[in-house]
Amino acid sequence: MTAVRALSHRLWFRASVAALLIVGMAALFVRRGPDWHAVYHAFDFVVWRWIILAVLINLLSVVARSIAWDLVVRQALPQPHPSHRLVFSAFCVGLLGNAALPARAGELARVAVLRRRLPHGSGTTAVLLGTVFAHRLFDLFPVVLLLLYTLLTAKIPHWAITAIILFVGIGFALLCFAIVTARRQHTRVFNERDGIRRVLVMAQRGLWVLKRPSAAATASVFQLAGWFLQLLAVYTVMRAFDFGTFPAAALVLLLMNVATIFPLWPGNVGLMQAAIALPLVSYGVETGTGFAYGFALQGVEMSVGVGLGLAFLAREGISFAGLRGIRDDTAEDDDSSGETVIPVGESEAEPAAVGATR
Numbered sequence: 001m002t003a004v005r006a007l008s009h010r011l012w013f014r015a016s017v018a019a020l021l022i023v024g025m026a027a028l029f030v031r032r033g034p035d036w037h038a039v040y041h042a043f044d045f046v047v048w049r050w051i052i053l054a055v056l057i058n059l060l061s062v063v064a065r066s067i068a069w070d071l072v073v074r075q076a077l078p079q080p081h082p083s084h085r086l087v088f089s090a091f092c093v094g095l096l097g098n099a100a101l102p103a104r105a106g107e108l109a110r111v112a113v114l115r116r117r118l119p120h121g122s123g124t125t126a127v128l129l130g131t132v133f134a135h136r137l138f139d140l141f142p143v144v145l146l147l148l149y150t151l152l153t154a155k156i157p158h159w160a161i162t163a164i165i166l167f168v169g170i171g172f173a174l175l176c177f178a179i180v181t182a183r184r185q186h187t188r189v190f191n192e193r194d195g196i197r198r199v200l201v202m203a204q205r206g207l208w209v210l211k212r213p214s215a216a217a218t219a220s221v222f223q224l225a226g227w228f229l230q231l232l233a234v235y236t237v238m239r240a241f242d243f244g245t246f247p248a249a250a251l252v253l254l255l256m257n258v259a260t261i262f263p264l265w266p267g268n269v270g271l272m273q274a275a276i277a278l279p280l281v282s283y284g285v286e287t288g289t290g291f292a293y294g295f296a297l298q299g300v301e302m303s304v305g306v307g308l309g310l311a312f313l314a315r316e317g318i319s320f321a322g323l324r325g326i327r328d329d330t331a332e333d334d335d336s337s338g339e340t341v342i343p344v345g346e347s348e349a350e351p352a353a354v355g356a357t358r
Contacts (some may be wrong), residue, residue, distance in 0.1 A: 058304050076130065093113045099305055146250055160275075276293065277294055
């Protein structure tokens with residue numbers, strides 16, 4: 001009982017601190033923010049059919065990116081592979097987690113949800129975490145293309161340049177590391193005394209898509225398609241507010257991602273709107289309209305992920321409150337007992353079995 005009481009006190013303390021931070025940020029935002037009367041009335045002239053179209057385009061973007069992750073998962077796991085419906089379900093729960101929880105917790109949530117539907121062979125969680133890492137690496141190519149297009153057609157604010165250069169540099173370093181890691185070969189037996197090594201090797205399996213050029217190229221194409229559709233959705237929301245060009249949309253998409261690189265609170269609401277509205281002033285967009293556009297755009301972005309995420313959570317029999325707890329499942333390796341044989345070779349037609357049984 002003492003342990004339960006201590007855990008309850010810690011949870012209450014964390015919740016209280018989070019609530020105080022949110023209230024403090026909200027008060028600062030209201031006091032130092034834009035003219036909220038202008039923000040409110042900016043919605044009076046919105047053409048809502050453009051918003052609906054943007055939601056549909058964003059849905060297609062989510063589908064394309066989930067297909068990219070599905071391709072990565074299929075390279076890492078043995079047959080029978082999880083259906084795309086299961087991968088899509090886990091991916092949407094991950095989007096919900098990223099929108100509702102800080103620190104990119106949705107990446108862990110999607111692993112936990114998908115693992116619930118897979119045989120719990122030893123190292124399955126580590127493999128799925130590796131696939132998430134590999135899938136995120138495929139974001140690097142669309143970001144570089146978006147950056148080049150923005151540099152040629154728009155003016156990037158100075159505050160964003162450092163973050164973008166840092167992101168691209170770290171991204172390329174991680175990509176090189178992942179490619180080298182994926183091509184390393186291991187052929188040995190791990191037992192319970194080799195737990196950490198076994199987990200690292202199983203995580204390496206999640207990167208196997210990087211040593212299969214055709215699969216990697218296909219996943220890159222779908223990820224690029226997802227980013228292009230997202231750019232199109234950003235432009236479509238602009239049309240709803242009767243302003244905007246493709247260069248401006250590219251700038252907004254780039255700044256959106258800069259503002260959410262380090263999620264300080266759910267959705268970085270407020271920070272993202274400021275990052276969007278202030279650069280749009282140079283395009284003749286009033287600050288109030290820019291903030292209203294930022295809220296509408298974030299609503300479109302979240303509508304698909306949150307809506308589908310909640311629906312798939314309900315199908316899994318998990319409450320929204322349980323979404324935080326489900327992340328902790330990834331901290332436990334599925335079955336650490338017994339031996340795990342991990343043969344790796346370039347000539348394999350399919351990845352070796354994960355764990356002792358399937």
